[in-house]
Amino acid sequence: NAGVTQTPKFQVLKTGQSMTLQCAQDMNHEYMSWYRQDPGMGLRLIHYSVGAGITDQGEVPNGYNVSRSTTEDFPLRLLSAAPSQTSVYFCASSRTASLGYTDTEAFFGQGTRLTVV
Amino acid sequence: AQTVTQSQPEMSVQEAETVTLSCTYDTSESDYYLFWYKQPPSRQMILVIRQEAYKQQNATENRFSVNFQKAAKSFSLKISDSQLGDAAMYFCAYRSAGGAQKLVFGQGTRLTINP
Numbered sequence: 001n002a003g004v005t006q007t008p009k010f011q012v013l014k015t016g017q018s019m020t021l022q023c024a025q026d027m028n029h030e031y032m033s034w035y036r037q038d039p040g041m042g043l044r045l046i047h048y049s050v051g052a053g054i055t056d057q058g059e060v061p062n063g064y065n066v067s068r069s070t071t072e073d074f075p076l077r078l079l080s081a082a083p084s085q086t087s088v089y090f091c092a093s094s095r096t097a098s099l100g101y102t103d104t105e106a107f108f109g110q111g112t113r114l115t116v117v
Numbered sequence: 118a119q120t121v122t123q124s125q126p127e128m129s130v131q132e133a134e135t136v137t138l139s140c141t142y143d144t145s146e147s148d149y150y151l152f153w154y155k156q157p158p159s160r161q162m163i164l165v166i167r168q169e170a171y172k173q174q175n176a177t178e179n180r181f182s183v184n185f186q187k188a189a190k191s192f193s194l195k196i197s198d199s200q201l202g203d204a205a206m207y208f209c210a211y212r213s214a215g216g217a218q219k220l221v222f223g224q225g226t227r228l229t230i231n232p
Contacts, residue, residue, distance in 0.1 A: 031218065033219075033220065035222075040126070040224055040225075041224060042121075042123075042208060042222040042223050042224045042225050043208065043222040044222075045219055045220070045221075048217070048219060050217075050218075056217065058219065088160065090162065092162075092220070094220075096218065097150060097212055097213065097214050097215075097218045104150050104167075104212060104214075105150075105152055105164045105167055106152075106162075106210075106212075106220050108161070108162035110160065110161055111160045111161075111162075113160075
């Protein structure tokens, strides 16, 4: 059972370059999201999706783009990398939360450490 | 918008002792879920325990238990018989049961276990 697969684990970019972080889950979860983790700030939501074809912005969406063409995949695109985007990125998936459900926790990928120079 | 606050950036405890990590949250909702996640040096996010707001009984998972005070909007994590493997960053998180259902995290508490 693979869970959430996130690639790559490490990446170094030059300012202005673009790249895509890949995320795939095999749990048939409706809900997927991207976070960035910076020291002292916890995990902050970048974008999220409640199902195929539906995405929305989180707390820190600027400079990032997402799409959700299938239930399984939710890639994150950096359009023009900036040093301020140096961070650790996590993809997560979960079932849609509804009152009475108990298994509403998010499952996380292993993270991507991105450095923009 | 919901917010989660962890006021202890760092905590330390002697091996085999008990430690409590604090978490408070702000919400106007009545139905929601609360979680504690552990992040060891491997960077992997691991679920420690979860609590449904509609349940009055505090959740427990082996050596881990929570003190959920809904009226006070407090959700602390108690780790009993601390072990070296408990050393990690711990994050408190909130998720709405309706609406956008975003998962909101606190700033984290780094827990050190002293042998």
